[in-house]
Amino acid sequence: MTGSDVAATAPWRGSAGRIGALVLRHTYLLRRSWPRLLELTYWPTVQMIIWGLVTMFLVTHSSWFAQAAGVLLAGVILWDVMFRGQIGLSLVFIEEMWARNLGHLFASPLRPWELICALMLISLIRTLIGMSGAVGFAFLLYAFSIFDLGFALIGFFVNLIVMGWAVGFFVSGLVLRFGLGAESLAWFLIFALAPFSCVYYPLSILPDWLEPVAAILPSAHVFEGMRALLVDGTFSGDHMMRATALNIGWLAAGIATFLAFFRSARTRGLLHQIGE
């Protein structure tokens, strides 16, 4: 049987099969490594416990917090959606570099856009696993359910994970171009956006000259919308629309940057040489 015959008769042919293959590769990795699973849930859960205690303290010392006790806990959970989305995507790509597997991957019929889809899918799985502990503990310890946000939670979640992916693609492109010496960017670059995302305070707190910076971040609009829902009980369609529109641009820019660095890597001969 020749290669062309095989491709013609295969049930796994096509993009879905290749995307599924990469998801399977990382599922194997998670399934056999309890430290990896623990790492996914550990920090979100620890942060949730700490911020829950802070909330309990503030509720008894602040009338504002007494009315909106869930603001900090929702902020912790939703910020972690963005962070886990980004780190999940970047680390999965960096994992292929550590494994010196990029040569095999890109000499296979895997297209770059299929890798992009696979990275997003794996990141989604990792984020859902990672958040499950924090969401569960918030309910068990503090009787706070993130699901009380209702259908708006879906919009918040999608917008935050998409922004995380956009940053993740940018970081992955940088690491591909500049090598594993730049991998620490995956852990800290997104935190440069935290002050302007206004996770725990309203956008109006920022100095006037910084507000335009926050206004171009989808995350800032998500957290403004979250506060409007939890404090005022109103759903801000305006913030959701702005976050969604901005995210289209952010994701397109992130993917374009990744593809540009990918092409640069093919020009510089990095795909078959890079590794630990």
Added chain:
Amino acid sequence: MNDPVLEVEALTKRFGAVTAVDAVSFSVARGSAAALLGANGAGKTTTMAMILGLLLPSAGRVRIFGRDLAAERYALLPRMNFSSPYSDLPQRLTVRENLTVYARLYGLGGVRRRIERLAEALDLGAFLTRPTGKLSAGQRTRVALAKALLNDPELLLLDEPSASLDPDTADWVRGVIERYRADCGATILLASHNMAEVERLCDSVFVMHGGRIADSGTPQGMIERHGRRTLEEVFLEIVRGRGGLGEAAQ
């Protein structure tokens, strides 16, 4: 040459001021085995990477099965495969898991049956369930070869397939490559600096030196033309010049 599977035309790769591959041209006929022979840094691996599309050439063209690689890479890749000491399979996955993932990446059917067949042919059965990173160098080479043969490639590229192997395992690997070519009629391009390997496996040889094809021919034809006893002596003559070979002999 009849029905060339691989045609490389004036292939060039420059990294800044350094020209790693300089206007290399050759072709490999269907069902034959050819070798890129050269010292370290001669440009063999760089040429291989361009044939796989992992590296974009600065100039020149690669045609595979008569089709332009740059334009139709994704139609060609399912019919090719490779192994290289510069690319590993994920070490934390078991051998079976790695082969399953790559079988699906190549869109293959009957994955379990295919892996069992390869395990039998390459004697992998004893360590199919072990993490790839826990295997010896020889075992890993066999796994890399299994991945390279997963899709029954019509064009197989092997970069130093017996590097770092003991003589017994290297001989066994060469036997597998010979059998695969005989059974499937595959076309093979081998990059190596192992003369015995090239003499045993290949019908034609392209000697690379300083990024160029310095000489080419059949192994026996080159030995006779240069008036030497072995391909190694031919190679040393090309790389060092006649005087250099004399010095080496002393």
